[in-house]
Amino acid sequence: ILNVEQSPQSLHVQEGDSTNFTCSFPSSNFYALHWYRWETAKSPEALFVMTLNGDEKKKGRISATLNTKEGYSYLYIKGSQPEDSATYLCASTILGTYKYIFGTGTRLKVLA
């Protein structure tokens, strides 16, 4: 089984702080990298999907980058708000399969 690693495991930041998380994934046979936000008692919600080396995606205050050669992706949150508190999951898709390999997630708590 190929592993996807996320760090840190959990994070507390103050409202207004900017923060970032890391997702490391196997770079061989890479197809796509997915970021999800998972709020308590809700379904995981897709944030971004990236396929090309150097991809950058942005949605409001949240952005993500992708490096497929070295096998990592960063998720950035600018000016964190309490409503950003959630678990952020990343998942890698391998070429030729629909299967996702998930990381364990980063649990973010934004303190007001």
Place this chain on the structure above:
Amino acid sequence: DGGITQSPKYLFRKEGQNVTLSCEQNLNHDAMYWYRQDPGQGLRLIYYSQIVNDFQKGDIAEGYSVSREKKESFPLTVTSAQKNPTAFYLCASSPTSGASYEQYFGPGTRLTVT
């Protein structure tokens, strides 16, 4: 509203009983998936199905069974052979064409077996 429904949200069973978790989608997706989450671990794939009447074992299929008789439905049975069935179970679906095969998730079922 298009989406994925799982029922029930919470399920309690006695050890030794089989239990079936429901998953329905109206997104017209061909592929459906079952995941399990345990504390401190990522989502682990139990079974997946890319088309009606076909399904494949995931990484932790032992003690589970599925069926895919209809495109919309992918029920998961947790059998008495599953040694540690207490967990949170998530169902997902995705298209099998397009650039990314993005998966859409249901709200999950928390199963407790005592």
